[in-house]
Amino acid sequence: MSVTVRQVRARARARARARAELAPVRTLVEAYARYEQSAAVVPEDWEGRMADLTAIGRVTVFIASIDDTVLGYASMTREVSTWTGQTFAHLDCLFVDGRYRGHGVGRLLFNAACAHARSVGDTELQWQTPAWNAGAILFYCRTGAQSASKERFTMPIEPTADHHPDSRRSR
Template sequence: MEHTSAIRRARVGDLPRLAELMHEHIAYEKSAPRPSGLAEQLGPQLFAEGARLWVLLAETPDGLVAGYAACSAEFSFWDARDHLHMDCLYLAEESRGHGLGAALMDGVTGLARELGLDHVQWQTPVWNEGAIRFYDRLGATGHSKRRYALPVEPAASPSPSPSSS
């Protein structure tokens, strides 16, 4: 059965629910827990003047925020142009299989179009066969790469210069 849903941009009042969904998503992907305060840290990034981060929400007919897609504009060096990077797409488990994912993807492509971008890129874990089938059905093409992360230690504070007396 298809849900009639609204896809809309996140608002400040959505941050607590968005943080709940993010924590569900982190657990679903078996990722390391993130520190508390995600909502407070994301707010300024989402709602600042000139922000290049957007979150679209899937809202069920009864008003429940059931999922999100987080996107940012990025530059592709090899293509020499900007594209929309979808960092995350997540639906609460009980909301899957009702057309909400396709509606979110329509929202993402609409956002790209609105921003004048003609390309959307994203990643999904290789073990997430359901997501892979979903993206394949949309006509997306997969590219095999391995994702890396390298922690960077903060720069050391400069030593105080000796004072001349």
Template structure:
């Protein structure tokens, strides 16, 4: 391999690989697997409109293998009356952590926020994921204690 790993914006050709990584991420977090048509759903969110609803950055090794991703989207804070960038996911495959790719993904997410004129990035991670918490705290992030709820909408 020549060159260095890099972070770049996802392309349509990356969708199946991103869906695989999302499945690994869900398994890592002991969550339900993603929907079978995830790649198609992500295509609409990432590439299906003039202004994408979702942004995705991928971590790529010098040989072209995509080994991680981060997704983010602008959201609103009612209390502050402003938008912020919500990072929904950041994941690197086992064996690719500790190489600087996580920091590179975070830098790219911060650049997305700056490019949108936003002054803050928010995210969450499972309380049991001590490695992620240490990583985020090394970057200067501080945790806020909250519970996250989910309620299916009945049709």
């Protein structure tokens, strides 16, 4: 199995190409949300939002594929530690289609994320996975990662009319 990992590169002039490249990833994003038992709904314009965020460097996406078949993806952002004043990479998602797990696809995506973090000067990669996801925990332990036990919290923030994501498009 010859797997290729590529970074989605969106530029303002190539937004349509980035949307097309991200379209097959959407199915995996939806599968990942179901796998993690999330109530999150992937918005209709997900590809456009991700193309925009990729174009401005806010998110980096890697796609693992064989020919035109997308096997998995990883997405990451850069964050800042106010304790150290340094940036670090946050691995938001790493998901491999169940049919392709156990063949090194996840490791290729993880390595691409680490290499990218290194290339932009980050000295740490952080992420979280549900405590019930024993397979992912074992995978990450095998990479040499250290577990940092914390509770993760979320708080929904309702946008105001001036800051609603859809209102930006009409300006």
